[in-house]
Amino acid sequence: MTHNRAFLKIFQFVTFFMMLLALYAIFVYAPVEKSMGIVQKIFYLHVPSAFLAFFAFFITFIASILYLYKRNHRWDMIAFSSAEIGVIFCTIVLITGPIWAKPIWNVWWTWDPRLTTTLILWFIYVVYLMLRRVAGENQRSTFSAVFGIFGFINVPITFLAIRLWRTIHPLVITGKGISISTPMTHTLIIASVAFFLLFLLLLINRIVLEKMRFKVEEIRAFIEDKIHLEHEKQGG
Amino acid sequence: MDSSWQRQSCQSVRQSMSKDNYIIEARGLVKKFGFKTVLRKIDLSLKKGDFLALFGPNGAGKTTLIQILCSLMLPTSGNVWIAGFDAGYDREALHKVIGVISHNTFLYNNLSAYENLKFYGRMYKVKNLRERIEEVMGLVGLRGYMNDHVQTFSRGMQQRLSVARAIIHDPLIFFLDEPFTGLDQHGVEDFKQILKKFRDQGKTIVMTSHDLDRGLELCTQAAILKSGNLVYKEDISKIIQDDFKEVYFKLTGEQALPV
Amino acid sequence: MAGTLYLFAAFGITWLIIFIYIFSISRRQKTLERQIEKISKTLGDHS
């Protein structure tokens, strides 16, 4: 336990350091993009978050399959924790996206395939979290595992459908190509690594929290059970 | 007993019974709902022709145990074999040899008695379904009500039709979960007659009840379930009715009701 | 400069979301730790 704690402390420190480095890279090292100006720097938040949201939902998908296969509640905890963090990152994507789009495209939102798919992805996993609240204790894990699988499999079909839908209507707004220079690539890599470490840190902490909650519930149920049995013995 | 699948299932029953004589066997059954333990390591074995009456106060886990035995529910750990079929894997084959009667009738209100039996008969692939339905309707004394809708039936009639539904495929084993609930005196007497018939035919029966008198009258074995533990199991020949009551009240801590 | 405002908004909101989440995790963790402490105390009293 203490060993793990020490490891977590070191990990926390490394993540913090990488975050500072990423901030430095974004604001000092990376040059200002010519056509979009300083707003382009949102890109370094937006892209890693999008990648991590997708990665988190992928973990949920895999853990859901493993839960149904192995019936071990650990996989359920991982699926749940990952989905929650995925929703957090997906929310960041959905907020930074429009903030970037407004000054550049002059609209907050376009119904383009990637944006729309991300929005639906966000909906699916918010529903996933909601399902966990309303489902009975006995079926919560299986239901959410099944929904986690359905939701993730649905994503590529949704993306295809929306792309086909958009190409039929003329695109009102086309994104201008970004000219990326080498320092920008470096910055993106640093920011991605920093965000990935943050993601892992959050995920580990969330799983630890879920395990603790499970333990406490287990102990409490055990004690209540003991008291109940004791009481019955005295009564009888 | 004339349909081919039944002969088949009987054969596989015999095969599995050659290994051990138990037709119902449960080992180390544990069931948890969330963190709440309902059954704690229950072992139970019954031979062919046994009639087990399972007593216990409310919330002792009787219904859960029955539901696990007929594989409506999976145990958290432990195994169940019914007529040689593993309840975790061979559900379909297992369901062919069991009949379940509970306080819930499993009948469709908008369908007539005949249609209800036709539906269940088709699900069990009963041969000569029409004749079989007439036969079981006669057995439960509802021959004249074939085309009446279930919703017009009284509680007692519905329960009798439920019996007809459960015996349509001539099962080897019966699970009865509080079958007397909601029946009037007359209905109870009728139902007892039907149960006696099953017992005399050599069917294996597991019944839960909290009515000690009615349960003890029919069974060959009695058991008491308390807080998920099987605290008592004895052959009827070794039980004297009044003593059993005392044991029951002592074990469960329930108060005897004034008669 | 409008661009800086948007940039500031994006970063601000992102960090706000992440910090609120971290805060909520640590708070829940603390609550659980307190519960464990309470339970072990009760157990200690009984034995």
Next chain:
Amino acid sequence: MTFIQKVWAIVWKDITSELRTKEILLSMCLFSFLVLIIFNFALDTGLKNLRENISGILWVAFIFSGLMGLGRSFGVERDRGTLHGLLLCPISPWGIYLGKMIGTFIFMVVMEIFTLSIVTVLYNINVIPFLLPLGLIIFLGTLGFATIGTIFSAMSATTKARDVMLSILVFPISVPMIIASVKATGIILWGGAIQEIYSWLKILIAFDLVFLLLAYLTFGFIIEE
């Protein structure tokens, strides 16, 4: 063979029971009728922009009324306590799923035929020349909707706030199916050739197959306790 007979027995039971009361069919048809009327006012569909909107209105009517039928599919079995009777029958979970799904599908198709005839009258659109491609789209779209809907109907039947849960479970997953159906119907009603909707039909078929396969793999988990 046995399997098909058993699945058919479930479908037969649902249809016979429904024809007695007509509760579900009547409420589905009435509801879709109401949707058509309300959209007429909401969008002020003059003849000018009628065709652009009609496919959308049509599918909104289909899906919202379909949701009513779905809610009853497993909800009724659970309320009346017949679900355990069904689960005790010697049939695989997949068989139960298929039986319930086909039942819902049939109810929906009846409602859709009714809705289409109302649309023909109220919106003055002649659907007869488009019947074949339209029928194909409606078949595939409805199949997809019933496929995922039956799974979530079984799920939401045991949760709190059943009806609300059913709709928020079904809608995000059914997005590709709705897009494809609406667009393909629009093209056909505009007088487009069937070649123009091939890519949409492909998406619908992929959707149906993928989710039927997933239902086959996962339905057993949903009904066990």
